Amino acid sequence: MNPENLPAMIDLLIHPEWIIPIEPRGVTLSGHALAVNDGVIVDLLPFDEASKRYSPKEKISLPGQVILPGLINLHTHAALSLLRGYADDSPLNTWLTQHIWPAEARHASPDFVHTGTLLACAEMLAGGITTFSDMYFFPAAAAKAIDQSGMRAALGLVVMDQPTNYATDADDYLAKGLALRDAQKDHPRLSFCLAPHAPYTVTDKTFEKIATLSAQLDIPVHTHLHETRHEIEEAIKQHGVRPLQRLDNLGLLGPQLIAVHAVHLNAADMDRLSHTGCHVALCPSSNLKLGSGLPPIAELQRHNIRCGLGTDSAASNNRLDLFQEMRLAALLAKGMSEDAASFPAHHALQAATLNAACALGLDHRIGSLVPGKAADLCAVSLNDWQLQPCFDPASHLVYAASRENVTHTWVAGILQMHQGKPKNIELPLLIKQTRIWQSRINS
């Protein structure tokens, strides 16, 4: 018998009710199956054909469920999950200078970052998130937690010009960050970004160094930008120009830049972002909660500026929940533009997956269900009575379902979360460690 006619051995065949591959956009497949081998998607095909063509070691049937790419959180500070709800109802400047920075000065340490990041990983995996873009101190401790969790992450190598528990000056931050990148650059689930904190904490000289390093190393730059009106007013007083123009003058704008927030943009800012091909990480819940303003999502779309979605940290959100961000982003886009056609469900899904992968330079590996990409997936059950009837699964994912409906999360073909329980994180121990930190922070 010709071996070519024998079914190919593969690790896993998943047969859900629907598959939303993200590429091509706007498509929802039914009666299809996803074939996975060695952590990689090998095929996406009609189920009848799949059962003839493949002999899987494991077969999972998911009636009433939808499979989509694992969600990508384009901006967070994972370790700050330990400060969830610690300081609410303050504007950004007060929140940072009077609450968060003093708490960090007392507590930020490798142990704090390890426990906080593990807590964030557990929450994100439970909500269908497989990759996150992080920005925090002691990234080596975060890397250890990420490695344990089985998640994928783009670690932001944070840089500021002010001393913290982590580093003394910009050169020290950079040296520590780059040493970690050298040590971990072959890790299969870690990638790196340079992460200057914000225009108000980083000098021109440091920004110039970062622009050079980003070009030399070919890695993205991830920074907070145009978050509040106050930030822009202060920048004009100090530098004579708006932060975006300052960064443009310093050579930072381009497709390698992930501008986090981009809430306050005038027409020139919008053109600048568009012409230079910058990416934007929208964090609408954090912007609303800190009273920073409303991100102009429909306008950004109109200018073809590629937007991903971020949760920001649990200290300013207070959830690491991309289902909530997708819904909020879609509602804000429609409400602010007075156009219900703005930011439809498939755009929101693309923002939470493929757009974020592009921003991180990882779209050749993740962000859509295309053969050859990693099998980073989540399964969402639309069987609950609260979700009946279901005319369009994409609409349900954005407007009706929530992270509680996520049942499975796979990273590189490995099931890392099932029914709310992460595979590699012992939740009772994590809760115990979190409560120890709560008492320390309260004392």
Ligand SMILES: [Zn+2]
């Ligand atoms: Zn942030």
